[in-house]
Amino acid sequence: MMRVKCIVSYDGTRFSGYQVQPNKRTIQGEIEEALCKIHKGQLIKIHASGRTDAYVHAIGQVFHFDTHLAIPAEKWPYALNSLLPEDIVILDASNVNHDFHSRYHATAKEYRYRIHQQKMENVFTRNYSLHYPYKLDLDAIKQACTHLCGTHDFTSFCVAKTVVEDKVRTINSIELIEDGSEIIFCFNGNGFLYNMVRILVGTLLDVGQGLIDAEDIPTILNGRDRSLSGKTVPGHGLYLWKVYYDN
Amino acid sequence: MMRVKCIVSYDGTRFSGYQVQPNKRTIQGEIEEALCKIHKGQLIKIHASGRTDAYVHAIGQVFHFDTHLAIPAEKWPYALNSLLPEDIVILDASNVNHDFHSRYHATAKEYRYRIHQQKMENVFTRNYSLHYPYKLDLDAIKQACTHLCGTHDFTSFCVAKTVVEDKVRTINSIELIEDGSEIIFCFNGNGFLYNMVRILVGTLLDVGQGLIDAEDIPTILNGRDRSLSGKTVPGHGLYLWKVYYDN
Structure with a gap:
């Protein structure tokens, strides 16, 4: 298993906020849907540094997820961006230690x-x-x-x-x-x-x-x-x- | 009759261009619809300095129209903006001579x-x-x-x-x-x-x-x-x- 840390930018205008909600368009929902496709149907949960509300934007939101896929870190932005809607862009990805946590380790x-x-x-x-x-x-x-x-x-x-x-x-x-x-x-x-x-x-x-x-x-x-x-x-x-x- | 010259800004993203086309969302169409409401159903044609294509934006497009309403020039932006969609904003209006033409007189x-x-x-x-x-x-x-x-x-x-x-x-x-x-x-x-x-x-x-x-x-x-x-x-x-x- 690899833990991957991503930096993501999004235009919050057309989202009901970061966090997944039933029948709402959310940033977490869109990213998890893209990861699910890459993992051939497996649900991959992402963990962000915190939530943002409806209409709120991000330049450098951070999230992490675990994967068994041997994709080099620098390829993850391209793999995800090709599946994500145009108002979400993954700017960077890197491999991190298994004890890294986007939310708990933010200083x-x-x-x-x-x-x-x-x-x-x-x-x-x-x-x-x-x-x-x-x-x-x-x-x-x-x-x-x-x-x-x-x-x-x-x-x-x-x-x-x-x-x-x-x-x-x-x-x-x-x-x-x-x-x-x-x-x-x-x-x-x-x-x-x-x-x-x-x-x-x-x-x-x-x-x-x-x-x-x-x-x-x-x-x-x-x-x-x-x-x-x-x-x-x-x-x-x-x-x-x-x-x-x-x- | 008064001839009114307006400066208009628009975000072209959700328009099929400036010029009126049947069943398409256009800048000219939206402005003429707002003017029609102000004139209680009368069709008021506007004349712009030129067309812009789909997705093209404007910071300072100019158009003119004729009206029999005695609205002071400085009130026209507020009257129109209250009826226009949020991706069109009238920035300024002034009364001009009857021989002024937005297109033919542009230097x-x-x-x-x-x-x-x-x-x-x-x-x-x-x-x-x-x-x-x-x-x-x-x-x-x-x-x-x-x-x-x-x-x-x-x-x-x-x-x-x-x-x-x-x-x-x-x-x-x-x-x-x-x-x-x-x-x-x-x-x-x-x-x-x-x-x-x-x-x-x-x-x-x-x-x-x-x-x-x-x-x-x-x-x-x-x-x-x-x-x-x-x-x-x-x-x-x-x-x-x-x-x-x-x-």
Whole structure:
């Protein structure tokens, strides 16, 4: 048996998210279907670094699977891409140790969120960047980011019904890239709770519009209450950018 | 009666081209349907600067129409966009003289063609940029461009069955923009024949790969024979970028 680690990119627009669901088009479902064909009907389960929601994109999602086929690692992207739909592309594959796990061994993740500030919606980015034509105070947003970085209990920044017990996470950095009429928020952290990036961005946009004061972020964190933070922004501006592993 | 000039952007991916055709989804068809609703069932014909083919995009296509409605020019984009599908956006509207014509008064047009040279297809640009992962000699391409610029008979660079009699056109400039793994060809000219930009790009790519010698371009032009030039590249990398008018 070989364990194969893959890096996959997908356009989330026409998917009901990453995870297999009955009668829904999902990224996991499409990849497992392609692997099943290559394995002549055998079900091959894949394990990803984490799920992504409907409409959410990936540049560098990671998954692994086990196979008895003696296909050289560098051939796997071509074998899979020839069977996958055009909105999923396997970018890279490598053989890894049998104890490697895409989810449990991830040491950090980077997510990005794109907004664009043109007056009119842009037909080319309508599924890839949130149209947000409102004036933003970027200095206030950057000030709020300094309060969010570090190790905190992020109960106020995840879906209220989240069942995971430990809601302490570390945000290593939040960077803002200004690119023409676009602003890209880059989050690097050791893990993210359900909807956490989308609530962080929604809260930062509220700060940028003066609806939330940057200096209130510590109070919002300490309150451990979802109703204290800002709105949840839509999925189509969000990208799972990179998953980090030790060496 | 008012004559209204509009600038429109569209994502050509899901259209059978600009021009109305029975039982096909077209840009002209969608815009005329929206105008018909605003005019309570009256057919309003629009006149564009020119047609675009299936899959071809527009950043700054121009059209005009006549109306008896007293809607201020700046309200037309909002009125139309509220009725148009999400892959067409009216960016601007203005009132113009009754003798203005989008097609006949255009003094120049800019088309752009995007290719990307990543090893693997990119899920986010698969409908917006031609995947062309082959090594290109950009100096040879630039040399070929100098031979194409100026006033020439472009019979060798349009569909063989083109019926228009005068195939003399002037290319004002061809610019290459290198942007990461993308190369963007920018053509500015006083007019372009059917498929001319796509054949120009196909020929320039052949030059870049050494299949055609840059110094043979004058011979290809003088031969006035479509079979002498290169391939026709697909529509999805092509953009009608801007239409120019006097003042």
